[in-house]
Amino acid sequence: xxxxxxxxxxxxxxxxxxxxxxxxxxxxxxxxxxxxxxxxxxxxxxxxxxxxxxxxxxxxxxxxxxxxxxxxxxxxxxxxxxxxxxxxxxxxxxxxxxxxxxxxxxxxxxxxxxxxxxxxxxxxxxxxxxxxxxxxxxxxxxxxxxxxxxxxxxxxxxxxxxxxxxxxxxxxxxxxxxxxxxxxxxxxxxxxxxxxx
Numbered sequence: 001x002x003x004x005x006x007x008x009x010x011x012x013x014x015x016x017x018x019x020x021x022x023x024x025x026x027x028x029x030x031x032x033x034x035x036x037x038x039x040x041x042x043x044x045x046x047x048x049x050x051x052x053x054x055x056x057x058x059x060x061x062x063x064x065x066x067x068x069x070x071x072x073x074x075x076x077x078x079x080x081x082x083x084x085x086x087x088x089x090x091x092x093x094x095x096x097x098x099x100x101x102x103x104x105x106x107x108x109x110x111x112x113x114x115x116x117x118x119x120x121x122x123x124x125x126x127x128x129x130x131x132x133x134x135x136x137x138x139x140x141x142x143x144x145x146x147x148x149x150x151x152x153x154x155x156x157x158x159x160x161x162x163x164x165x166x167x168x169x170x171x172x173x174x175x176x177x178x179x180x181x182x183x184x185x186x187x188x189x190x191x192x193x194x195x196x197x
Contacts, residue, residue, distance in 0.1 A: 044166045047097070049159045052089065055117060056124040065100070066109040067117060075118055080132035082119035083140075087133045089120075089158040090151065097161035105167060116160070 026032045050058070058065040088095055098113025110117060122128055126143040133140050139147060147155070 046164050046166060048162045048164060050162060051157065051159050052120055053124065053156055055160060056121050059117060059121040060125075064107060066103070066107075067114060067121075075115065077115045077119055079128045081115075082122060082128060083130045083132055085116055085119045086123050086130060086155070087136050089160075090136060090154055092158070095160060097163050100162050100164045102164060102167045108164065111165070113162075120160070 026035045059067055085095070095116065096113075098117060099111040100108040101111050103109050123130075123144050126145050129141050129143050130136075130139055131141070139151065144152065144155070
């Protein structure tokens with residue numbers, strides 16, 4: 001069954017302008033380098049690592065992090081999929097970073113990673129029991145507060161990377177939603193291309 005994400009990416013690719021409408025391209029290496037140097041769109045970002053309890057606190061507080069900006073799709077992960085993420089974190093398996101957009105100074109919205117963040121928050125809030133775990137099958141049926149102390153501590157020290165697009169991002173696009181959309185689409189086009197190779 002095709003993913004909604006695939007449909008979005010196909011639509012984005014289909015909506016790309018035809019090359020005939022592009023401005024005259026620079027021809028010499030020097031002209032190309034000047035055009036690149038004067039580009040009016042450049043993303044400025046930083047990478048942060050958050051311990052999982054910090055993520056829970058950011059989401060619970062609702063002041064710093066907007067988990068559900070209007071362009072995000074609905075939450076749809078099953079308890080099993082959430083459980084498998086928790087298992088990956090306990091096994092120290094690398095999890096892709098989440099993407100935040102700094103909508104105002106020190107205020108962020110989630111561009112990509114909403115499902116992962118919600119799964120972490122829900123587990124720390126004891127909203128679901130682990131299910132379908134294969135490597136850590138012996139903790140199936142447990143909620144966070146019912147995990148043995150050593151396993152809880154292991155989860156508390158696990159972290160997730162976040163790539164934060166800062167307000168200093170340079171753009172001649174006056175609508176900030178278009179900047180977010182452009183970056184969001186770029187992230188997902190790369191995801192799809194990875195599977196087409």
